Amino acid sequence: MRNFIKVSIRQFRMAQRFWLVSLILLCLCTGACNQLASRTNASDSELPVKIKPMLINQPGSEHFGNAIYRRGINGPRIAASGNRILEWSVQISAPTIEVVPPTPENYQNGACAMDINNDNIDEMIVSRTAKQPGTDLLWFEEIRGQTQWKEHFIGNLRQRDGEEGFHDIMPFEMKVPGKTVRGVVIVVNRKSLYWYEIPEDYYQPWNQHLIADMSTYGAEFAQSGLVAGDIAGKGRQDIVCGNFWAECPADPTTDLWQLHRYSEWDRKIIRSVSGVPDWVNEERFGGMNQLDLGDMDGDGMVDIIATDAEIPDGRVGIFCRNMVNSSDLWKETIIDTGIYCPHSLVVTDINNDSRPDIIVGEMTAGGWWFPRNQDPKLYLYLNKGNLKFRRYVLHKGWGIHMMRMALQDPDNTILLFGADEIQSWYKDMATHVVGWIISPKE
Numbered sequence: 258m259r260n261f262i263k264v265s266i267r268q269f270r271m272a273q274r275f276w277l278v279s280l281i282l283l284c285l286c287t288g289a290c291n292q293l294a295s296r297t298n299a300s301d302s303e304l305p306v307k308i309k310p311m312l313i314n315q316p317g318s319e320h321f322g323n324a325i326y327r328r329g330i331n332g333p334r335i336a337a338s339g340n341r342i343l344e345w346s347v348q349i350s351a352p353t354i355e356v357v358p359p360t361p362e363n364y365q366n367g368a369c370a371m372d373i374n375n376d377n378i379d380e381m382i383v384s385r386t387a388k389q390p391g392t393d394l395l396w397f398e399e400i401r402g403q404t405q406w407k408e409h410f411i412g413n414l415r416q417r418d419g420e421e422g423f424h425d426i427m428p429f430e431m432k433v434p435g436k437t438v439r440g441v442v443i444v445v446n447r448k449s450l451y452w453y454e455i456p457e458d459y460y461q462p463w464n465q466h467l468i469a470d471m472s473t474y475g476a477e478f479a480q481s482g483l484v485a486g487d488i489a490g491k492g493r494q495d496i497v498c499g500n501f502w503a504e505c506p507a508d509p510t511t512d513l514w515q516l517h518r519y520s521e522w523d524r525k526i527i528r529s530v531s532g533v534p535d536w537v538n539e540e541r542f543g544g545m546n547q548l549d550l551g552d553m554d555g556d557g558m559v560d561i562i563a564t565d566a567e568i569p570d571g572r573v574g575i576f577c578r579n580m581v582n583s584s585d586l587w588k589e590t591i592i593d594t595g596i597y598c599p600h601s602l603v604v605t606d607i608n609n610d611s612r613p614d615i616i617v618g619e620m621t622a623g624g625w626w627f628p629r630n631q632d633p634k635l636y637l638y639l640n641k642g643n644l645k646f647r648r649y650v651l652h653k654g655w656g657i658h659m660m661r662m663a664l665q666d667p668d669n670t671i672l673l674f675g676a677d678e679i680q681s682w683y684k685d686m687a688t689h690v691v692g693w694i695i696s697p698k699e
C-alpha cells in the first residue's frame with residue numbers, strides 16, 4: 258500500500274512537472290507571436306460592423322483579372338475585363354451587359370476607372386496584348402444611347418524582360434506650378450514604373466514618362482502592387498510598388514523621380530509547396546504584393562501595408578518609416594501569416610473610431626498551380642492602437658482577386674467588391690463577381 262502511494266505521488270509529481278513545462282512553453286510561444294493579431298471567428302452578432310454580402314453575377318469559366326467600379330451614364334456599375342469587357346449594376350443577380358466584344362488578344366491584370374473628359378462619367382483604362390509586339394494601354398468610353406463602348410489608344414510598351422504586360426494601373430493627378438497634370442501610373446513587366454500624361458486632346462496618344470526601372474535599383478525579382486500617397490511629406494503623389502517607393506519630383510512631366518527600397522520581402526525564399534511544378538517553387542513571390550497606405554500607429558506619418566499577394570502562406574505586414582535614418586529599410590511588423598493568396602487589400606476606418614483598419618481577402622485558387630483553397634475568407638483586422646489588431650472573419654466562401662472599395666451614396670456606406678480570378682488551367686471553376694456593403698453598428 259505504501260509502495261502504491263509512493264508510485265502515485267511520483268506519477269503526480271511527474272504530471273505536475275509536465276504541465277509546468279507545457280505552461281512555460283505555451284507562454285514562450287505566445288510571447289514570440291505577440292505581434293500577430295488576436296483572432297476570433299466571430300458570429301455576425303459579434304462583428305464590430307454590419308455586413309451585407311451580394312452575389313452580383315456568376316459569368317462562368319471566363320478569366321477576369323480585375324473588376325473596377327465606375328460612375329456610368331445609368332448609375333454605378335462594376336466592369337471586368339477578360340477577353341472582352343462585361344458590366345453589371347451593383348445589385349444581387351445583376352444582368353450581364355457585354356460592353357466590349359471578345360478579341361483574340363487578352364486584357365491583362367491591371368485596370369482602373371477615371372473621368373478623363375470631366376463629364377462626371379468614368380471611363381475604363383485597361384491594358385491588352387497588342388497585335389504588334391508589346392502591350393497596348395487603352396481607354397474605353399461609354400456613349401449615350403449605345404451598349405458598346407468606344408475604344409481609344411493611349412500607348413504601346415514593349416517589354417525587355419520579366420513577366421509580360423502591365424500588372425497594375427491607377428489614376429495619377431498632381432498640381433504643378435500653373436496647372437494640374439493628370440494621367441495613369443502603370444507597372445510594366447513587374448519591373449518598371451511609367452506614367453502616361455493626358456494631353457490637351459485626350460483622343461490622341463498620351464505622353465509617356467518613365468518613373469523608374471526598379472531592376473537598376475536592385476529589384477532582382479518581380480515587383481507588383483501599386484498605391485499612391487504623400488510618403489515624403491511634400492504634398493506630392495509618391496508611388497509605392499512592390500518593395501520600393503518612388504518620390505515624386507516637383508514637376509513629374511520634366512524632373513526625375515527618386516526610387517527608395519523600404520522592404521526586403523522580395524529577397525526571402527518562400528517555403529516550397531508540394532504538388533506544384535519546380536519553376537513555381539523556384540519563383541520569388543515576396544515582391545508581388547497588394548499595397549495600401551494609412552497611419553496605422555497614429556504617429557502622423559503614412560505607413561505602408563502589404564500582403565504576399567500570390568502565395569498560399571501569405572503575410573500581412575505594416576511598414577513604418579525609419580525617421581532616424583530615412584534611407585534605411587522601414588520597420589516591419591507582421592500582424593498575420595498563413596493567409597491564402599491575399600491578392601486583396603483595403604485599408605479604411607471601418608468602424609469610425611479614427612483608427613484605420615485592414616481588410617484582406619483570399620483567393621479560391623492562386624494563379625501559379627498552388628493547391629486550391631476550399632474555404633476562402635474575408636478578414637478584418639480591427640486596429641486596437643499601438644500596432645495591435647483583432648482579427649475577425651467577415652465572410653467565408655467567396656474567393657476574390659484585386660478587391661476594391663467604393664463609397665456608396667447617399668449614406669456613404671462602404672462597398673467592397675471583386676471578381677475571382679480564374680486561370681485557363683482551372684477548367685471546373687466558375688467566376689463570380691461579389692460585393693459586400695459594410696456599415697458601422699449603431
Ligand SMILES: [Ca+2]
Nearest residue numbers: 372373374378
Ligand atoms: Ca468621363
Ligand SMILES: [Ca+2]
Nearest residue numbers: 552554556558
Ligand atoms: Ca505612422
Ligand SMILES: [Ca+2]
Nearest residue numbers: 606607608612
Ligand atoms: Ca477603425
